[in-house]
Amino acid sequence: MKLLLLLNYTIKRSYFYMSKRKYGETPQSQQRWIKEGRGSGIGEKYKPWLTIHDVPSSGGRHRIDGIKINRAHHLLSNLEKDYFYILEFSDSVVDIREQFSLFTLEETLAIAQEIGLKHPIDPHTNCHKMITTDFLITINNNGEFIDLARTVKQWKDLMDERQMEKFEIERIYWKRKGVDWGIVTEKEINSNLAMNIGNIRGYKDISHLDGYSQLSKKNKKLILDKFTQEICGSGVIVRDVAFKFDEKMALPIGTSLSLFKHLLVNKIIFLDMEKKLDFDSPQYISKQKLIENGVSVG
16 A cells, blocks of 8 residues: 555656656757757767757657667657658668757848748747757768758648748758758658558567577578578468468567568568558568668658
């Protein structure tokens, strides 16, 4: 009973402090964030201007460890999460910088004044806020590295006049930097593809997989190679093949399904990722690319 009361008190206390969290930007917080290196760096060293702790929760905040870039990524909506998954899976994308700040504030203030628009204000502090672009993406285009700026928003948000004014400041900023800028909505994001990537990305590394991690390096390769041969073909029912392989190789039940996801996320085997993954229906699985690897970044 005492333990239950203590847990209840702890939960209430945590909720109290969460509800008391102060959100919003001020000149002081902006200077502090700049000193922390927010909005700067590349690859693993990049720090987003905004984190999931800096915005009120709307049920769509995500802190996701990258499998391409070894750092935590801070995504502020479910749509951003889906787009991030697709970017990360693309062969052409080499860097993803989310919540990228449009340095400097003076520059975006000047653009707003030039075109006669009101610069965005933080509703929590009533101070001018740093404008951010949801993603600054670096792609490798036949050996040439190119930056693309992409804002991710629901289609309905494009009907909001004030939102479009903010986008116009953003557009002009990137045009002056010589960077291609565009808006991505749910109409450009394949939800099946994003969901499939979300389901397999955790199997990029299976070195700690039960029943597999204990094997020698040689036996791991033998099993993976043999399973690759057996899982490829037409009319393949993944669950059936995986179950039979587990039995044949004396692996814990479920191990081969994990091997399948590992092969898929590492692009050793291929299937139509724009259709919802189905382990129980016949499908075509190949060791050759079905389409050119890499997905559109908008």
